[in-house]
Amino acid sequence: MASKSDKKSPSADEKKADKKAAKKAEKKADLKAEAKFLKKALEADTLKAEKAAAKAKKELKKERELAKEQLKKAKAIAEKIAKKDVERAEKPAKKPAAAKKPAAAKKPAAAKKPSTAKTSSTAKTPAITPRTPAARVSTRAARTGSSAVRSSTEPSESWTMVALRSHAGSTGVTGYSRLNKADLLAKLRGTDSLD
Structure with a gap:
């Protein structure tokens, strides 16, 4: 047990x-x-x-x-x-449409200014010659003519820059656009004396 x-x-x-x-x-x-x-x-x-x-x-x-x-x-x-x-x-x-209207209005006014200058002193202020071949021939003929004709077409201090530049362009002068009045006159007188 x-x-x-x-x-x-x-x-x-x-x-x-x-x-x-x-x-x-x-x-x-x-x-x-x-x-x-x-x-x-x-x-x-x-x-x-x-x-x-x-x-x-x-x-x-x-x-x-x-x-x-x-x-x-x-x-x-x-x-x-x-x-x-x-x-x-x-x-x-x-x-441009608006600019044309004042430009048309300005042209007659611009045309009037040279005409008033012509009436005040015709001997000193020359007419602006157009750039046509006939005008160039007449300008050259005037330069080669008598001294009385020459003095009226010879550039002077009384001429405006526009007239001087126009004259330079019609006489065949180049490089005048950047010149001042005195230099342009000297250049024109130099070319006039060469003719």
Whole structure:
């Protein structure tokens, strides 16, 4: 028969089974604790991700609104520029038509000024010779003629720059457009003396 002490004390197999059960329970408790921790960490990460997504959504909305405002401003600027370009394109078309009217009005006034100068001093102020071959021939004939004729067609200080330039063009002088009055007179007198 078995002794009393054997009944009270567990056998070696029972001890092993108890240890295994204790280890299993401990492992199970550890897994539960780890699962609980992971669940909390996952919830925290999910919450952070949701907050980040909401923040990103707000920022994206702000950026869209800003982009829309910038687009509106750019459109307004482009419309202003286009409007100015159209106005500029239309202005030159209007100006020549408007410019022709004052030019036509100015021509008779310009024609009157030399005629008043002719009446005041006909001996000193020569008539502006036209640039036609017949006029050039008559000018050359006048220069080669008598001294009385020569003095009326010889350039002097009393001549205007327009008259001097016209005379230079009709006599075949070149390079007169950039000269001042004194240099142009000297050049004309130099060419007159050569003829």
